[in-house]
Amino acid sequence: xxxxxxxxxxxxRVAGAKSLIIGLAVMVAAGFVGTxxxxxxxxxxxxxxGASSNFLHSFVCLAIDWAALAVVFGISAVIFARNSRLxxxxxxxxxxxxxxxxxxxxGFLLPQSIVELNKAAETEPLxxxxxxxxxxxxxxxxxxxxxxxxxxxxxxxxxxVALYYNAFRISTNLKQPKIVIIFILGLLVAEVVSNIxxxxxx
Amino acid sequence: xxxxKCPSCNNALKVxxxxxxxxRTEVSGLYELxxxxxxxxxxxxxxxxxxxxxxxxxEMAAKMHKSxxxxxxxxxxxxxxxxxxxxxxxx
Numbered sequence: 639x640x641x642x643x644x645x646x647x648x649x650x651r652v653a654g655a656k657s658l659i660i661g662l663a664v665m666v667a668a669g670f671v672g673t674x675x676x677x678x679x680x681x682x683x684x685x686x687x688g689a690s691s692n693f694l695h696s697f698v699c700l701a702i703d704w705a706a707l708a709v710v711f712g713i714s715a716v717i718f719a720r721n722s723r724l725x726x727x728x729x730x731x732x733x734x735x736x737x738x739x740x741x742x743x744x745g746f747l748l749p750q751s752i753v754e755l756n757k758a759a760e761t762e763p764l765x766x767x768x769x770x771x772x773x774x775x776x777x778x779x780x781x782x783x784x785x786x787x788x789x790x791x792x793x794x795x796x797x798x799v800a801l802y803y804n805a806f807r808i809s810t811n812l813k814q815p816k817i818v819i820i821f822i823l824g825l826l827v828a829e830v831v832s833n834i835x836x837x838x839x840x
Numbered sequence: 841x842x843x844x845k846c847p848s849c850n851n852a853l854k855v856x857x858x859x860x861x862x863x864r865t866e867v868s869g870l871y872e873l874x875x876x877x878x879x880x881x882x883x884x885x886x887x888x889x890x891x892x893x894x895x896x897x898x899e900m901a902a903k904m905h906k907s908x909x910x911x912x913x914x915x916x917x918x919x920x921x922x923x924x925x926x927x928x929x930x931x
Contacts, residue, residue: 653907726909811913
């Protein structure tokens with residue numbers, strides 16, 4: 639139970655500059671792994687596998703996601719919470735990116751044929767992509783790999799959202815129901831902001 | 841530790857009598873418990889340590905092996921509790 643609590647809410651023990659340094663290291667690692675597993679994170683809740691990617695692209699996406707979260711929730715904290723420090727928000731939201739390192743590793747679970755199909759989907763006509771998809775899905779083990787990937791992705795996204803929520807809660811000490819409303823709205827705004835910013839930068 | 845809540849109905853206790861062990865004088869009446877005593881043992885210890893560390897949240901965080909915002913939130917909750925007790929006393 640103690641371990642679970644630490645995994646879902648490490649911010650009781652680590653926050654501020656310390657979590658910022660660890661979080662930035664995690665983001666660099668996730669960007670690095672993502673380069674090899676063709677995984678990138680183009681939104682605060684998004685993860686895509688199979689796109690043509692390089693380290694700079696992967697890392698810039700993660701950095702923009704983190705900045706969007708920290709800025710949106712930082713503004714919320716200034717408006718709604720007293721006594722909160724911006725370094726805690728920036729630090730805890732950086733450390734909250736940890737599940738993305740595991741998501742980047744999950745990209746290796748997908749067979750190369752699926753990764754290639756995702757890449758082809760960006761350029762080739764839909765009919766040809768569907769035909770290729772049917773052929774690939776009939777191959778042994780592909781469905782099992784996809785199912786495992788989907789199941790792990792759901793768990794990791796749930797963990798990611800739990801970390802975002804606890805990062806905001808510990809940094810601001812806002813109480814329910816106010817915090818739930820601000821968190822949901824903030825997450826939606828951060829998602830839109832990160833998508834626009836990534837579209838503009840990359 | 842001095843009890844602050846009634847073990848039967850959980851209501852706030854009051855002091856009915858005080859006793860001098862030297863001359864055996866007993867003072868009877870109905871006195872409010874000080875706000876500090878109404879806090880939990882953990883909160884009392886926290887406040888004592890906090891004063892000893894000259895009110896440094898950073899040093900308290902290091903002593904408790906907790907993060908800075910966690911300690912600040914804990915302190916905020918004690919402040920809210922004290923304000924509530926003081927409000928109840930003034931009613």
